[in-house]
Amino acid sequence: xxxxxxxxxxxxxxxxxxxxxxxxxxxxxxxxxxxxxxxxxxxxxxxxxxxxxxxxxxxxxxxxxxxxxxxxxxxxxxxxxxxxxxxxxxxxxxxxxxxxxxxxxxxxxxxxxxxxxxxxxxxxxxxxxxxxxxxxxxxxxxxxxxxxxxxxxxxxxxxxxxxxxxxxxxxxxxxxxxxxxxxxxxxxxxxxxxxxxxxxxxxxxxxxxxxxxxxxxxxxx
Numbered sequence: 203x204x205x206x207x208x209x210x211x212x213x214x215x216x217x218x219x220x221x222x223x224x225x226x227x228x229x230x231x232x233x234x235x236x237x238x239x240x241x242x243x244x245x246x247x248x249x250x251x252x253x254x255x256x257x258x259x260x261x262x263x264x265x266x267x268x269x270x271x272x273x274x275x276x277x278x279x280x281x282x283x284x285x286x287x288x289x290x291x292x293x294x295x296x297x298x299x300x301x302x303x304x305x306x307x308x309x310x311x312x313x314x315x316x317x318x319x320x321x322x323x324x325x326x327x328x329x330x331x332x333x334x335x336x337x338x339x340x341x342x343x344x345x346x347x348x349x350x351x352x353x354x355x356x357x358x359x360x361x362x363x364x365x366x367x368x369x370x371x372x373x374x375x376x377x378x379x380x381x382x383x384x385x386x387x388x389x390x391x392x393x394x395x396x397x398x399x400x401x402x403x404x405x406x407x408x409x410x411x412x413x414x415x416x417x418x419x420x421x422x423x
Contacts, residue, residue: 227262227264228261228262228263228264228281229263229264229267229268229279229280230248230251230252230263230264230267230268230280230282230283230284230416231267231268231269231270231277231279231280231282231283231284232248232267232268232269232270232283232284232285232286233270233271233272233277233283233284233285233311234269234270234271234272235271235272235285235287235291235292235293235297236272236291236292236293236294236297237289237290237291237292237322238289238290239287239288239289239290239291239319239322240287240288240289240316241285241286241287242269243286243287243288243316243389244286244316244389244390244392244393246392246393246394246397247284247286247389247390247392247393248266248267248284248392249265249266249267250392250393250394250409251392251409251412251413251416252264252265252266252267253265254392254409254412254413255412255413255416255417258349258413259349259413259416259417261416261420267284268280270283271297272293272297272300272301273294273296273297273300274300275300277300277301277304277309278304278307278309280309281308281309281310281419281420282309282310282312282415282416282419282420283304283309283310283311283312284312284314284389285311285312285313285314285323286313286314286315286316286319286389287316287319288316288317288318288319289318289319289322290322291319291322291323291326292326293326293329293330298326298329298330301330302330302331305330305331305372305374305379305380306374306375306379309379310378310379310380310381310415310418310419311379311380311381312380312381312382312383312415312419313327313380313381313382313383314382314383314386314387314388314389315382315383315384315385315386315387316387316389316390317360317362317387320384323382324336327372327380327382331372331374334372334373334374336370336371336372336382337370337371337372337373338368338369338370339355339369339370339371339378339381340355341353341354341355343369343371343378344418345369345378345381345414345415345418346369346414347414348413348414348417348418348421349410349413349414349417350410350411350413350414352410352411352414355367355369356368356369356383356386356411357386357388357407357408357411358385358386359386359387359388359390359391359400359404359407359408360386360387360390360391360398362385362387363385365385366385367383367384367385367386368383368384368385368386369381369382369383369384369386370382370384378418381415388408388411388412389408390408391404391405391407391408391409392405392408392409392412
């Protein structure tokens with residue numbers, strides 16, 4: 203039943219890229235997880251990304267995100283789930299199974315390392331997909347060439363360890379089910395300008411890449 207429900211939501215989300223319904227029906231989810239990590243960081247990020255997509259992609263997403271727990275059946279209501287934080291991440295066995303079912307049923311997870319998350323999230327996602335490893339996505343991948351073109355791949359938004367931005371993915375049966383942005387911090391670039399004092403150009407790059415993720419996740423499966 204959950205798979206059927208998610209597929210219906212995904213079909214609706216494809217439609218909103220082509221036409222604007224009278225009332226927004228599609229919502230973006232923020233993943234709440236256990237372990238002590240600050241899953242709630244960057245509170246202005248998703249509302250700003252949603253607003254950007256509604257203006258520039260002509261989507262009709264609801265103006266605010268919905269917090270959803272990793273083990274909740276409600277996760278199947280969202281074609282796109284965003285996950286962020288700085289610290290520890292722990293998925294229980296039930297949450298691991300739920301996330302896997304969500305992703306193989308057509309869902310899409312964007313993990314955005316807000317700095318310090320990498321060593322925690324990788325082993326947890328290994329529990330979700332023990333048969334898969336994160337692979338670095340080439341600059342030619344379609345996710346970089348949706349409404350906005352990023353010929354050099356993932357943009358660098360914040361310095362952190364002064365390493366280049368990297369985009370990793372989990373690919374299940376030929377489909378990218380999880381996009382992991384590392385050493386980029388897209389979510390910080392989506393936040394209100396006064397939070398991090400990023401330039402207009404930096405914030406625009408972050409929002410454009412975020413819009414590409416939304417468009418890719420809502421596209422044909």
